Amino acid sequence: MDTPAPTPADAKRALRARLWAHRKQRYADTSRAEREAQALADHVLRIVADRVGPGGTVTSYESWPTEPGTGPLNAALAEAGYRVLVPVTLPGLDLDWRPLGSDERDESARLGLEAIDQADLVLTPGTAVDRRGVRLGQGGGCYDRALPRRREGICVVTLLHPQELLDDALPAAQHDQRVDAVVTADGITWLDR
C-alpha cells in the first residue's frame, strides 16, 4: 500500500523538530546565548526608537531556554520607559496579556485578549520565518489567533536565531499571519510581503 503524501501540517511538524534539535545543540552554550541576547536587544531597540513614541506599548514575551533570549531586551525596554506586555497562554491556546513583571498566576493582572490592540509594535517568538514573512511557530496557532486583533498598520517583528530566517518557502496556510521583519543577533531583515 502507498504511504499517504505528507500534508503541510506534517511538513511543519518535521521542520519544527529539526530546528528545535538544532537550537538545543547550539544554545547549550550559555555564553553564546547571552552574547546573542544582548546583540538582539540592541537591534530591536533601534526599531522601537524608530516606530514607538515615548512611553508607547510593545508586546514582547519571556523567552524559554534555547529561544533567542529576551531578558536583556525586556529590561532595556522597561528601563527606557516603554510599556511592555507579555502573553498569558489560555487553555484554548489563545493569548491574554499582562504587564511585564506581573505574576503570571495573578488573574487580576490580566488585560484581556484585546489588549494587543494597545501595541505600537508587536514582537513574536518563532521557530522560523521565510522571505515572504510566513512564520512557523510553536504549533499552537496562538499568534495566528492574536495578531488579527492588533491595530491596522502595526508592525510584527519575529525574533529568531540567525540560521532560522529561511530562503526556502515554508508551507503557508490560510490562517497564517505574515510578519514584517525578522531580528536576529546578526541584525534586522525587513521582508517582502
Ligand SMILES: Nc1nc2c(c(=O)[nH]1)N(C=O)[C@@H](CNc1ccc(C(=O)N[C@@H](CCC(=O)O)C(=O)O)cc1)CN2
Ligand atoms: N517564550 C514563549 N512564550 C510564548 C510562546 C512562545 O513560542 N515562546 N508562544 C507561542 O505561541 C505562546 C505559547 N504557545 C504555546 C503553544 C502550544 C502549547 C501547547 O500546550 N501545545 C500542546 C499541543 C496543543 C495542541 O496541539 O492543540 C502540547 O505541546 O502538548 C502551549 C503554548 C505564548 N507564549
Ligand SMILES: Nc1ncnc2c1ncn2[C@@H]1O[C@H](COP(=O)(O)OP(=O)(O)OP(=O)(O)O)[C@@H](O)[C@H]1O
Ligand atoms: N485564527 C485561528 N482560529 C482558530 N484556530 C487557528 C487559528 N489560527 C490557527 N489555528 C489553528 O492552530 C493550529 C496551529 O497552527 P500553526 O501550525 O500555523 O501554528 P504556529 O503558527 O506554528 O503556532 P504559534 O502561533 O502558537 O507559534 C492549526 O491547527 C490551526 O488550524
